[in-house]
Amino acid sequence: NLSEKLQRVFKNLRGEGKLTAENMEVALREIRVALLEADVHFRVVKQLIESVKQKAMGVEVLTALSPSQQVIKIVREEMVKILGTHQSKLRMANEPPTIVLVVGLQGSGKTTSTGKLARWLSKNDHSPLMVSVDIYRPAARQQLSVIGRDIRLPVYEGAAEETTPVELARAARREAMQTGRDVVLVDTAGRLHIDDQLMEELRLLKEALGPTEILFVADAMTGQDAVKSADEFHKQLGITGVILTKMDGDARGGGALSIRFVTGQPLKFVGIGEKFDALEPFHPDRVVSRILG
């Protein structure tokens, strides 16, 4: 692993002198490989290495930490700087109901995360109402209805004449107002950031509903593409937060760093399983440890 590799790099350096350009060069190469293997984007790695180099130059080798521990400490600090320490909460609207849009690429975990968010909200003194505006995927709306029954939280099913995403979402908001539900969670269809028509659909949805949260749901195993898709969703919609799913696997999750880097938006929640209580608030130090392996 990385700390073992760095220990080897610095074993000739124990307790004497500074971290110099030469010995840092080898260490930085190891760190670069580790981050790329963890799926951090090429350009984000470049910036990170640069800032680590800056910080490390001329640092006295303290006797308390070994040089490799010291370098890792600097790498960790720079990564935590990027990830931020945002609190995992949702921004509420001034007037209920609060609207939350759940968006992202196909299969990333939006529908499941919508159920998890509903449960989390209900455990935190809110009364959520879910609605699916996925009119494309076979049995998508059914999927959310089954989830609603499982977790005993309401799903707006939609009247027969409500056939478009905007109609369904608006009707759900009316339903929330009439029944005193204070948050509407809108599960949207998976889509590609390069699909103009479907990205336009999301823009229209945003315009019609005025959501206070647009959550981008991203798969923890996403590779270099994480930057492209997150950047595009953010440019076109303005996302307000990220949910990283499937962190119960062994993907290192470097995409999280890339997404945060390119959108500047906070990582709010982490999905750690298929059950509806499998949602954790975001812990930056845990995500960093995992990326570093």
Next chain:
Amino acid sequence: LQGRKEIDADLLDELEYALITADVGVRTATEILETIRQRVDRKLVADAAEVKSLIRQHLLEVLQATERPPAEVGEPPEVVLVVGVNGSGKTTTIGKLASRYRAGNRSVLLCAADTFRAAAIEQLEIWGQRTGVEVIRQQPGSDPSAVLFDALQAAKARRIDYVIVDTAGRLHTKSNLMAELEKMRRTAGRVIPGSPHEVLLVLDATTGQNGLEQARKFTESSGVTGIVLAKLDGTAKGGIVVAIARELNLPIRYIGVGEKVDDLLPFDAEKFIESLFA
């Protein structure tokens, strides 16, 4: 990469950027570029165009080494088991495959062995309706191996040509779920000796380096025989299949290029490599 003529550090940097951002992986990219660098040092390469074509050729050889026709199946049914991590595109791929097999005038039966996820059975049933193919199913929560058993018995009795089995998405790190797949494979072999004849791992093209570990673990527990690379209509390049080809020698059977029934194409290595550098 277009206008560059001489071989310089910038060219190699650009090629490294292209390979890594295509998810080929830093180790694989480094090995490829190291071989190129050695040939350049020994003056065996004339210009940038030749460097690019060398890399393309190398990648092509890696992918073509895995190509082999699917196993010959003596008598019907041929059993295709579809596996992969959550959300990769399995159920949709099965709908597309059903349509493809039917177009070849073959009889097809689908098996709804994802008895776990909400509305998974209904999702497959809609694909069955769309393609005019029957779906064998049981209640949600039933044992996937039991549904598989039913489907294979039915296929045998009716002399169906193909049975395609949908399984629940599962992370390869969950040993109980991987054991469930092993049990399904054994069940299949008992009802139809020699089956499953094809085990397709559906891999999401946006997957990074974890794709290699997925392929390893799924091969261990379910004997993967081929890959379907789904969602290649996005901007992700799916370069992880190069590392998978090298290490596990798995052929890519199809690519998924959209959400509609016809959005499945046979894998074309040359086109794929072309797009890695696009």
